[in-house]
Amino acid sequence: MSEGFSSRFSAEEMAAIRRSLRDEARFGADLMSLLKRVAKRIPFAEDLLAAYFCTRDPATPRRVRLTLLAALGYFVLPIDAIPDIMPIIGFSDDAAVMAAAIAAVAGSITPEHRQKAQDTLAGL
Numbered sequence: 001m002s003e004g005f006s007s008r009f010s011a012e013e014m015a016a017i018r019r020s021l022r023d024e025a026r027f028g029a030d031l032m033s034l035l036k037r038v039a040k041r042i043p044f045a046e047d048l049l050a051a052y053f054c055t056r057d058p059a060t061p062r063r064v065r066l067t068l069l070a071a072l073g074y075f076v077l078p079i080d081a082i083p084d085i086m087p088i089i090g091f092s093d094d095a096a097v098m099a100a101a102i103a104a105v106a107g108s109i110t111p112e113h114r115q116k117a118q119d120t121l122a123g124l
Helices: 011-022 024-038 045-056 062-076 092-108 111-122
Strands: none
Touching: 024 045, 024 062, 045 062, 045 092, 045 111, 062 092
16 A cells, blocks of 8 residues: 655654744745755755745746645754764755655756756855
């Protein structure tokens, strides 16, 4: 029997994701703060930022926005399947969640979102 995507998160993790997403400004600040610390160590930093800029775009459909926000929330969330402080493999679960979310909504992340991500990373 196949379980749905949301069943992979515990009730505690889902509550933490919901709390972090309620305050968009704080969520964006948390994401940028974390990226400043780890951007050079993770190969998918540009994808994270492009996904974030996609969620901020008013033209992005709600379903896409929610999918990406859940994946970004998991990245920012301190509770993790594999702790981020573990060298090399620490971000592998985050990368897998992000890759799945991006694959599900790939057509919605535009070249403009990717360019903003590149510009932002260049400024970190």
